[in-house]
Amino acid sequence: xxxxxKEQENLSRLERAAQQTADPKTIQQQAKTPEEKFxxxxxxxxxxxxxxxxxxxxxxxxxQLLINWRVEWFEAPLRARVLNYVWGGLLIFVMLTxxxxxxxxxxxxxxxxxxxxxxxxxxxxxxxxxxxxxxxSVLFVNWYAAVVSLGLISLTLGFALQMPISSFIAWIYILxxxxxxxxxxxxxxxxxxxxxxxxxxDTTLWEFGGExxxxxxxxxxxxxxxxxxxxxxxxxxxxxxxxxxxxxxxxFQLAYDSDLxxxxxxxxxxxxxxxxxxxxxxxxxxxxxxxxxxxxxxxxKEHPVVHFRVSENTWLEAIVRYLVPPKExxxxxxxxxxxxxxxxxxxPDRVLFPKSNLR
Numbered sequence: 001x002x003x004x005x006k007e008q009e010n011l012s013r014l015e016r017a018a019q020q021t022a023d024p025k026t027i028q029q030q031a032k033t034p035e036e037k038f039x040x041x042x043x044x045x046x047x048x049x050x051x052x053x054x055x056x057x058x059x060x061x062x063x064q065l066l067i068n069w070r071v072e073w074f075e076a077p078l079r080a081r082v083l084n085y086v087w088g089g090l091l092i093f094v095m096l097t098x099x100x101x102x103x104x105x106x107x108x109x110x111x112x113x114x115x116x117x118x119x120x121x122x123x124x125x126x127x128x129x130x131x132x133x134x135x136x137s138v139l140f141v142n143w144y145a146a147v148v149s150l151g152l153i154s155l156t157l158g159f160a161l162q163m164p165i166s167s168f169i170a171w172i173y174i175l176x177x178x179x180x181x182x183x184x185x186x187x188x189x190x191x192x193x194x195x196x197x198x199x200x201x202d203t204t205l206w207e208f209g210g211e212x213x214x215x216x217x218x219x220x221x222x223x224x225x226x227x228x229x230x231x232x233x234x235x236x237x238x239x240x241x242x243x244x245x246x247x248x249x250x251x252f253q254l255a256y257d258s259d260l261x262x263x264x265x266x267x268x269x270x271x272x273x274x275x276x277x278x279x280x281x282x283x284x285x286x287x288x289x290x291x292x293x294x295x296x297x298x299x300x301k302e303h304p305v306v307h308f309r310v311s312e313n314t315w316l317e318a319i320v321r322y323l324v325p326p327k328e329x330x331x332x333x334x335x336x337x338x339x340x341x342x343x344x345x346x347x348p349d350r351v352l353f354p355k356s357n358l359r
Contacts, residue, residue: 050100057093060086088138092131099127117182118175118198125200163226167201170227174198179230184239185326188230191223194327202226217330238326243289245282245323250336252344253315255352260318262350264306267320270339271304275322275332279304282323315354 064086067079103120110116173179175198180186184195185208193205205223238246254263271279280302304322311317324332344351 046100046104050097050104053093053097053100057090057097060090060093064090084138088134091134095127095130095134099123113182121198121200122175163228164201166228166231167226170230171198171200174203174227174230179235180237180239184237186238187236188225189233191225193223194218196222198227200227203229243282243286244325246326246329247321248324248329248333249319249321250333250340251317251319252340253311253313253354254318255354256316258316258352259347259350260308260316262347263318263344264308266343266351267306267318267340268304270336270343271320271322274336274339275324276303279323313354 064083067083067086103123107116107119107123110119180195180198180203182195182198186193186195186205191205191207192209193207195203196206197204202224203226205225207219207221207223208217209219238244250267252263252267254260283302304320306318306320309317309319322336344353
């Protein structure tokens with residue numbers, strides 16, 4: 001009951017936002033729910049890493065002071081080179097110390113899990129680039145030689161690493177355009193699953209369904225594909241934050257002489273009792289969003305609708321359509337089928353199901 005109340009509140013917020021603007025991002029921003037109470041915490045390993053980087057920086061600083069104090073230990077050219085390496089290492093460890101503090105105590109306080117995850121990835125990339133830049137500055141005193149060397153290396157790697165480079169650019173695209181995020185349920189190509197990781201080069205899915213299952217239950221397997229796949233393969237996202245629902249259907253095969261009015265009434269009543277109020281609010285949000293776009297698809301009923309059609313097996317098919325969160329589709333369908341069967345089996349004279357083995 002508490003979950004249903006929370007979902008109804010979220011839907012009402014979405015509906016009010018959709019009435020004010022047609023821009024999906026603005027609707028999502030205005031309809032944001034307050035973040036659940038976030039409790040900041042950190043691991044002991046984070047403190048150890050920070051202490052380790054800081055200790056290394058202090059040791060290098062002490063080495064630098066010692067070299068300047070004992071000038072006679074090194075000849076002038078060698079002393080200058082050693083000091084250059086020491087200063088470079090000192091700068092790198094200072095940067096790593098500050099970066100670790102920022103990641104743990106600043107980024108780690110962001111309540112939104114997806115934003116925190118993406119920001120950490122971007123921040124780590126910036127730190128790596130900065131460390132590499134400092135290392136190159138220390139190793140190559142002659143900047144012209146360094147630029148030429150890097151140019152040749154980049155040209156060579158550019159041909160050899162076209163796919164990884166394309167996947168890295170796709171990672172930036174995924175962060176910027178958000179075709180999917182960590183936690184979303186998607187289908188891309190033949191891969192179906194929940195996104196559990198978006199790294200610099202590839203995406204990892206926790207597969208649901210699959211060749212051995214007909215339900216939406218996790219298969220236990222993980223799927224990895226390069227990020228560059230998003231450039232040439234359609235992405236089906238079932239977890240759009242603005243409208244995270246999908247249409248689902250339940251169908252029964254019936255004899256032609258069944259009481260179709262009774263069947264339709266029973267199926268509608270069961271769905272209405274289970275998810276009717278929430279579904280009507282979902283459809284209202286759906287209509288409000290579409291009414292402000294060029295899409296003319298407003299013939300959507302706010303309550304479950306039952307259709308009949310002729311089956312290839314000489315039976316009629318009774319089909320009821322309803323809205324459901326994608327990750328709850330299997331549980332909801334099972335619950336509805338049980339209740340529908342219980343009510344229709346209680347009226348065997350009005351509802352005639354197939355009884356032959358050919359069904």
